Amino acid sequence: MIHMNNVTKVYPNGSTGVENINLHINKGEFVFIVGSSGSGKSTLMKLLLKELDPTEGDIVINRVKTNELSRKQIPYLRRNLGVVFQDFRLLPNKTVYENVAFAMRVIEAPSRIIRRNVPAVLALVGLGKKGRSYPNQLSGGEQQRTALARAIVNNPPILICDEPTGNLDPETADGIMQLLDDINKRGTTIVMATHARDIVDAMQKRVVTLQNGHIVRDIEKGGYSDEA
Amino acid sequence: MRPSTIKYFVREGLSGLKKNLLMTMASMVAVAACISILSFSYCVGSNLQYMLNQMEDSIGISVFLKGELTGEQIENMKTEIGKIDHVESVEYISPTDALDELKQDWGADEDIFVGLDNENNPLSHSFQISLDSIENQNGVLTALENVDGVENVRHGQTETELLLKANRIFSVASVIVMLLLGVISVMIIMNTIRISVVNRRVEINIMKYVGATDWFIRWPFIIEGIIIGLVGAVVPLLLGFPIYAKVTSAIFQYLPVIKFIQFRLTGDVFGFLIPFGVIFGIGLGVIGSVTSIRKHLRV
Ligand SMILES: Nc1ncnc2c1ncn2[C@@H]1O[C@H](COP(=O)(O)OP(=O)(O)OP(=O)(O)O)[C@@H](O)[C@H]1O
Ligand SMILES: [Mg+2]
Numbered sequence: 001m002i003h004m005n006n007v008t009k010v011y012p013n014g015s016t017g018v019e020n021i022n023l024h025i026n027k028g029e030f031v032f033i034v035g036s037s038g039s040g041k042s043t044l045m046k047l048l049l050k051e052l053d054p055t056e057g058d059i060v061i062n063r064v065k066t067n068e069l070s071r072k073q074i075p076y077l078r079r080n081l082g083v084v085f086q087d088f089r090l091l092p093n094k095t096v097y098e099n100v101a102f103a104m105r106v107i108e109a110p111s112r113i114i115r116r117n118v119p120a121v122l123a124l125v126g127l128g129k130k131g132r133s134y135p136n137q138l139s140g141g142e143q144q145r146t147a148l149a150r151a152i153v154n155n156p157p158i159l160i161c162d163e164p165t166g167n168l169d170p171e172t173a174d175g176i177m178q179l180l181d182d183i184n185k186r187g188t189t190i191v192m193a194t195h196a197r198d199i200v201d202a203m204q205k206r207v208v209t210l211q212n213g214h215i216v217r218d219i220e221k222g223g224y225s226d227e228a
Numbered sequence: 229m230r231p232s233t234i235k236y237f238v239r240e241g242l243s244g245l246k247k248n249l250l251m252t253m254a255s256m257v258a259v260a261a262c263i264s265i266l267s268f269s270y271c272v273g274s275n276l277q278y279m280l281n282q283m284e285d286s287i288g289i290s291v292f293l294k295g296e297l298t299g300e301q302i303e304n305m306k307t308e309i310g311k312i313d314h315v316e317s318v319e320y321i322s323p324t325d326a327l328d329e330l331k332q333d334w335g336a337d338e339d340i341f342v343g344l345d346n347e348n349n350p351l352s353h354s355f356q357i358s359l360d361s362i363e364n365q366n367g368v369l370t371a372l373e374n375v376d377g378v379e380n381v382r383h384g385q386t387e388t389e390l391l392l393k394a395n396r397i398f399s400v401a402s403v404i405v406m407l408l409l410g411v412i413s414v415m416i417i418m419n420t421i422r423i424s425v426v427n428r429r430v431e432i433n434i435m436k437y438v439g440a441t442d443w444f445i446r447w448p449f450i451i452e453g454i455i456i457g458l459v460g461a462v463v464p465l466l467l468g469f470p471i472y473a474k475v476t477s478a479i480f481q482y483l484p485v486i487k488f489i490q491f492r493l494t495g496d497v498f499g500f501l502i503p504f505g506v507i508f509g510i511g512l513g514v515i516g517s518v519t520s521i522r523k524h525l526r527v
Contacts, residue, residue, distance in 0.1 A: 049437070071442070072441070072442070075436075075439040075440060075441045075442070076439065077439075078436070078437060078438065078439035079438075079439035081439075083437045083438075089430065089433070089434055091430065091431055091434065102434070102435075102438075103434075103438040105232075105233075105236055106435045106438055106439075106440035106444055106445075107438065107439050107440065108229075108230060108233050108444070110230065110232070111232045150438070154438065154439075
């Protein structure tokens with residue numbers, strides 16, 4: 001589903017984001033990308049989203065070599081990728097319902113389907129009754145659930161999460177992880193960057209550890225710092 | 229495009245304009261100024277042209293011939309003059325015809341005609357020349373200087389030349405002013421759209437992540453430009469319609485000197501001006517927003 005072959009990203013200012021990454025992720029996997037601050041987790045996520053282009057190497061997503069995509073084709077690649085960020089990135093002047101519907105509207109989904117899918121997804125993330133609320137009327141966890149609903153409402157095969165629990169307290173974070181696990185069980189491939197040791201330890205999923213832009217550890221099923 | 233998508237673009241465009249009301253108003257005023265000048269210069273210019281056309285029908289060149297020419301010489305001159313560029317027709321007027329015409333104009337009983345008849349006719353042979361367009365009069369006059377047997381030439385040069393000159397100066401001036409205002413409008417619209425893009429950068433960012441196409445992201449801003457252009461054009465055009473009708477009828481009523489000329493009908497003028505002005509205004513809006521998008525919207 002996702003293949004990174006000898007991928008290196010050097011930023012224009014000369015600093016190295018990641019170096020010589022070889023990473024292969026199968027359909028349905030749940031993969032944690034861990035590592036200390038500055039180890040290259042976000043860089044790797046941005047490469048997957050084609051927000052950045054690799055300096056060297058190539059990336060294949062869903063059998064599509066993303067290096068070769070033209071600008072016009074990028075939106076169609078992105079429709080395969082749901083995204084969740086640490087800072088939620090909701091539109092403050094839109095309700096929860098509208099924030100989620102927005103993701104469907106901008107890919108020109110029929111209104112009928114929007115009206116059907118948005119409430120279903122909101123119910124799935126536990127926000128069935130919050131559709132009319134505005135983001136500033138929600139707790140952090142609820143805001144992240146809204147962002148999660150928005151990320152999955154178009155049913156992308158892959159979900160990319162960059163520190164989705166970074167701004168949440170442990171209990172709230174657990175709720176989000178539960179939800180991600182459910183989404184993963186329904187068949188969605190999940191790649192999640194985090195440095196929350198306890199979450200990784202609790203989930204017992206594949207863990208890829210970055211250090212100075214290199215993959216230094218890749219464990220099939222394990223905790224944050226287990227030996228391979 | 230789905231109707232719901234179009235509705236979405238229009239709604240987003242409108243909300244973008246509302247959030248940025250001051251700049252929106254400024255842009256609309258700039259477009260309105262441009263369209264006002266366009267309308268004004270079209271009203272004046274097309275009326276000048278209209279008057280010129282009316283005069284063209286009545287004004288030609290009269291060529292008076294030397295007295296001692298034979299019929300054959302006159303016939304040759306007629307052919308020669310007929311070959312001059314821009315000459316549409318040459319009509320020969322004999323002294324007898326001229327006298328008859330004069331008598332008709334003045335009334336045959338007038339004292340001045342006493343003793344004048346075909347035996348004793350002081351009038352000359354002449355040609356009445358009509359041109360394809362009054363603008364070519366000078367060229368024809370020069371050509372006539374080289375025709376043998378011409379005694380003297382008369383024409384309505386002064387009035388028409390004045391009108392022609394006025395028309396030319398006016399069109400050049402109005403095109404310059406219009407271009408200037410057009411450029412200013414486009415620049416103000418560009419700035420308005422730039423602010424709108426900045427206002428929406430979070431939204432644009434999310435749209436990109438969820439896979440909106442570049443054009444989907446651009447359209448609301450183009451709609452903003454279209455709305456600015458449309459409102460900026462429609463308002464002065466709708467105001468101009470009754471103003472034109474009032475002004476022309478007032479001139480007609482209070483300035484009897486120029487009663488012999490006519491103004492173009494309000495319906496004719498605005499039948500052209502309204503669609504043209506609206507397209508022009510929308511054009512300014514689209515140019516402004518598209519340039520701004522290209523510069524500021526890195527999608
Ligand atoms: N836009 C950028 N321009 C230049 N260098 C960058 C840029 N973004 C990241 N880097 C550099 O690339 C390296 C990896 O950064 P990255 O953001 O991927 O780390 P991270 O693992 O996500 O860190 P964190 O846990 O703090 O989010 C760092 O050395 C960083 O300084
Ligand atoms: Mg990061």
